[in-house]
Amino acid sequence: MWGGRFADGPSAIMREINASIPFDKALWRQDIAASKAHVAMLGAQGIIAAEDAATISAGLDAVAAEYERDGVPEDWDREDIHMTTEARLAELIGPVAGRLHTARSRNDQVATDFRLWVREALAEMDAGLAELQRALVTRAGEHADAIMPGFTHLQTAQPVTLGHHLMAYYEMFRRDRARIAEAAGRLNECPLGSAALAGTGFPIDRAATAAALGFARPTANSLDAVSDRDFALDFLYCCATSALHLSRLAEEVILWASQPFGFIRLPDSLSTGSSIMPQKKNPDAAELVRGHTGRVIGALTSLMITMKGLPLAYSKDMQDDKPPVFEAAALMGLSIAAMTGMIAESSFNTERMRAAAELGYATATDLADWLVREAGVPFREAHHITGEAVKLAEARGVALDQLSLAELQKIDARIDARVYQALSVDASVAARASYGGTAPDEVRRQVAAARRALGMEE
Numbered sequence: 001m002w003g004g005r006f007a008d009g010p011s012a013i014m015r016e017i018n019a020s021i022p023f024d025k026a027l028w029r030q031d032i033a034a035s036k037a038h039v040a041m042l043g044a045q046g047i048i049a050a051e052d053a054a055t056i057s058a059g060l061d062a063v064a065a066e067y068e069r070d071g072v073p074e075d076w077d078r079e080d081i082h083m084t085t086e087a088r089l090a091e092l093i094g095p096v097a098g099r100l101h102t103a104r105s106r107n108d109q110v111a112t113d114f115r116l117w118v119r120e121a122l123a124e125m126d127a128g129l130a131e132l133q134r135a136l137v138t139r140a141g142e143h144a145d146a147i148m149p150g151f152t153h154l155q156t157a158q159p160v161t162l163g164h165h166l167m168a169y170y171e172m173f174r175r176d177r178a179r180i181a182e183a184a185g186r187l188n189e190c191p192l193g194s195a196a197l198a199g200t201g202f203p204i205d206r207a208a209t210a211a212a213l214g215f216a217r218p219t220a221n222s223l224d225a226v227s228d229r230d231f232a233l234d235f236l237y238c239c240a241t242s243a244l245h246l247s248r249l250a251e252e253v254i255l256w257a258s259q260p261f262g263f264i265r266l267p268d269s270l271s272t273g274s275s276i277m278p279q280k281k282n283p284d285a286a287e288l289v290r291g292h293t294g295r296v297i298g299a300l301t302s303l304m305i306t307m308k309g310l311p312l313a314y315s316k317d318m319q320d321d322k323p324p325v326f327e328a329a330a331l332m333g334l335s336i337a338a339m340t341g342m343i344a345e346s347s348f349n350t351e352r353m354r355a356a357a358e359l360g361y362a363t364a365t366d367l368a369d370w371l372v373r374e375a376g377v378p379f380r381e382a383h384h385i386t387g388e389a390v391k392l393a394e395a396r397g398v399a400l401d402q403l404s405l406a407e408l409q410k411i412d413a414r415i416d417a418r419v420y421q422a423l424s425v426d427a428s429v430a431a432r433a434s435y436g437g438t439a440p441d442e443v444r445r446q447v448a449a450a451r452r453a454l455g456m457e458e
Contacts, residue, residue: 025072030116037212059093105196107226128336140166145440148353156360164438176242183234190215194222197313236300247293250286267345299324375414
């Protein structure tokens with residue numbers, strides 16, 4: 001491949017460190033597609049004969065059929081998917097195969113192939129997140145009025161509805177999908193035709209190859225085009241941020257499935273048992289989603305460090321760009337599917353959730369608000385009065401709304417019987433009807449809007 005420049009072939013060490021075919025064979029479909037677009041352009045521009053272009057295109061189809069049937073062979077002497085394909089093409093159609101590489105380099109070739117692969121990976125991740133959103137929205141609609149404790153610092157704070165809680169994750173994944181769309185937009189430029197780094201003297205039509213491959217336009221600078229991996233970093237950032245959200249959801253599922261909480265029962269299909277303790281039902285799928293997040297973040301860090309000190313244009317360091325992207329994409333596919341299954345198939349113990357909300361003094365803020373609103377008490381004083389009421393309820397082992405009026409008035413005489421309209425968990429959630437609040441009617445409105453955005457039938 002290196003022609004007459006070297007008297008000797010590579011050493012065994014060089015052969016092994018240089019070969020990327022074990023992992024970049026994953027790009028074979030993109031490599032075939034980009035090569036077909038390139039050779040069609042060469043023929044249309046008269047750079048090679050039309051019959052040669054047709055022969056090469058048919059040969060590429062034959063190579064693709066072999067790969068589809070038998071897989072891509074790993075011959076390390078051919079280094080990568082590009083040389084593997086070109087060598088097999090030459091075996092099938094003879095010396096005319098050598099015309100395929102006219103006006104291109106492996107530098108613009110791999111940049112194009114990799115963009116095509118990442119573009120598909122972004123679309124697949126977006127589709128997976130949309131399914132997860134549909135599962136969240138469906139369950140949120142079922143439980144728009146199911147009361148549960150809302151937490152801060154993992155301490156009971158105020159009552160919310162389960163539907164409201166699930167819709168919070170819908171919003172996280174909505175932002176993730178927006179980031180994916182932005183990344184896909186920035187990626188939508190075609191490097192093919194940039195050649196090694198300086199462009200080419202052949203009269204190529206870069207707009208034609210860009211259009212044939214579904215890009216909006218060719219890249220504007222050949223140096224940048226062959227050395228840019230921002231699109232891969234964008235993809236990994238999308239993965240890392242979404243993995244953080246998946247991990248947060250997984251952590252809550254793990255907590256909720258534990259016996260002290262008992263809020264959720266996971267499907268058997270996404271749980272495991274213990275080799276020694278027959279009573280165990282472990283949330284291993286959720287734990288692995290949580291664990292995968294570290295690997296995804298590591299993939300982003302890995303590529304950022306690889307790229308941080310590279311001068312223009314291409315450097316061999318960039319061969320290491322693909323493994324972290326491939327790994328992150330695979331992990332995200334598994335994690336999204338696992339969490340979608342858990343949300344769709346789990347059952348929620350809404351009675352246990354409600355009981356936890358009632359026992360956690362979650363309506364304390366409502367008492368303070370009532371004192372401000374109905375008795376004209378300054379909030380800081382109302383906060384103190386409410387603290388006294390909570391202390392008394394704790395001592396008696398009852399909920400706030402189970403304290404007698406006499407007990408409450410002993411704490412502060414300005415409290416009257418109307419206070420009980422604010423102290424129940426039902427009254428608390430119903431009162432929070434502001435836009436984006438937890439009131440059941442507001443949750444249903446948000447669910448309806450989400451269903452429309454996702455194209456779900458009403």
